[in-house]
Structures are given as structure tokens and as C-alpha cells.
Amino acid sequence: MLRVGAVLAGSVGLGLLGGWLWWTWWGPATPGRIYDVPERGPRWYPEPWDPGQTDAFGGTAQYIVIALGLGLLLGLVAGLLAGRTALLMLGAMLAGSVLAALAMVWLGTQLSPPDPQTLATAATVGDKVPGNLEVTMGRISLLGWDDVPVPTPYFSWPVAGLTGYLVVMLSAKSLGEVRARENDPTTWLEAAAR
Numbered sequence: 001m002l003r004v005g006a007v008l009a010g011s012v013g014l015g016l017l018g019g020w021l022w023w024t025w026w027g028p029a030t031p032g033r034i035y036d037v038p039e040r041g042p043r044w045y046p047e048p049w050d051p052g053q054t055d056a057f058g059g060t061a062q063y064i065v066i067a068l069g070l071g072l073l074l075g076l077v078a079g080l081l082a083g084r085t086a087l088l089m090l091g092a093m094l095a096g097s098v099l100a101a102l103a104m105v106w107l108g109t110q111l112s113p114p115d116p117q118t119l120a121t122a123a124t125v126g127d128k129v130p131g132n133l134e135v136t137m138g139r140i141s142l143l144g145w146d147d148v149p150v151p152t153p154y155f156s157w158p159v160a161g162l163t164g165y166l167v168v169m170l171s172a173k174s175l176g177e178v179r180a181r182e183n184d185p186t187t188w189l190e191a192a193a194r
Contacts, residue, residue: 003081004092010077011096012103014070015157019107023133025062029113030131034120042125044116060136060153067104067156071097074157075164079172086169093165097157105154108133 032046078093112133119129138150 003083003085004088007074007078007081007089007092008096008099011074011093011100014074015100015103016107018066018070018100018104020111022059022063022066022104022108023111025066026059026108026112026133028130029133032116032129032131034116034124034127034129036122036125042120042122044120044129044131046131057136059133063104063108063135064153064156067101067153068160070100070104071157071160072164074100075161075166076168077164078161079165079168082165082169090165093161094158097161101154101157104157105135 030046032044034042034044037043074097075093078089078096082089109132113130115132115134116129119127135153138152
């Protein structure tokens with residue numbers, strides 16, 4: 001149970017580290033201005049437009065890159081700590097990857113300026129307001145519902161964690177077979193049966 005607790009606590013720590021790295025890599029915030037848009041009301045738009053839109057996508061891409069790297073590390077460490085409790089540690093690693101994703105988003109967005117659209121009112125039209133750091137989710141049409149959000153960037157943590165865990169588990173199995181053949185002096189040079 002101590003190893004499970006270590007994986008969960010380490011996951012939260014990695015998530016917080018990821019949030020800080022994400023915010024540091026993303027900054028500084030995109031400049032923008034609040035405009036009065038006919039028939040839509042006050043809206044925030046980045047200035048200049050193209051780099052601002054690129055920055056909005058870049059924040060999500062940076063989240064995914066950092067999450068993949070730290071998630072892989074989480075999976076490798078959990079795999080090394082698993083020992084004879086592989087399924088329990090797998091569950092802890094998956095739960096930890098969810099906690100890490102939440103911690104990363106929470107810290108990254110807390111360090112970021114607030115969502116500029118929430119500041120867009122008739123009184124603030126013309127004001128310069130910086131953009132914010134966020135994870136943009138994909139959208140699909142599903143069973144007649146249009147524009148359903150899909151949290152695909154958040155899958156980076158568990159997918160990378162599972163990859164790292166799988167690498168350690170397969171490597172450990174292979175090493176175990178090699179050691180077993182080496183311990184038998186009559187067959188250690190023979191190829192393993194497939």
C-alpha cells in the first residue's frame with residue numbers, strides 16, 4: 001500500500017510540475033482587445049489575429065507534449081515499483097494519471113490570466129485584455145447532437161502512463177525468461193521456444 005500511495009502522491013506532484021512547465025512554456029499571454037460585435041455583443045479577440053489563434057492552439061499542443069512526457073515517466077516508475085502487485089499498481093497508475101491531468105490543468109490555468117471573454121462587457125469595450133491558457137477540447141457530432149465536446153487532450157496522461165507501464169512489464173518478463181535460461185546450465189544457449 002505504501003507503493004500505491006507513493007504513485008498517487010508522485011502523480012499529483014508530476015501534475016503540478018506539469019502545470020508549472022505548461023504555463024512557463026506558454027507565456028507570455030497573448031494580447032487582445034474587447035470589441036463590440038454587432039448582434040453578438042462584447043467579444044474578446046486576440047491582436048494580431050493569426051498569432052493569437054496560433055497561441056490558442058499552441059497552449060493545447062504544449063499541454064499534450066508535457067503530459068505525454070510526464071505520463072510516460074509516471075508509467076515507467078509505476079512499472080518499476082509494481083513487483084508482485086502489477087494489477088494494483090496499474091490501477092494506481094491510472095488513477096494517478098487522472099489526478100495528474102487535473103492538477104496540471106488546475107495549476108496552469110490558475111497561473112494564467114482569467115478567461116478574457118468573462119471580462120467582456122459593454123463597459124470594457126476597447127480595453128486591452130490578455131488572453132488565457134486553456135485546453136481546447138475537440139468537438140464531434142454524436143447521435144444527432146451537434147458540437148459535443150470530447151476531452152481528447154486529457155487522454156495524454158493515461159495513454160503515456162500505460163505505454164511506460166507496458167514497456168516495463170514486457171521488459172521485466174523478457175529479463176525473467178533470460179535469467180531462467182541462464183540458471184539452467186544445460187539450456188542457457190538454446191533459443192527459447194515460441
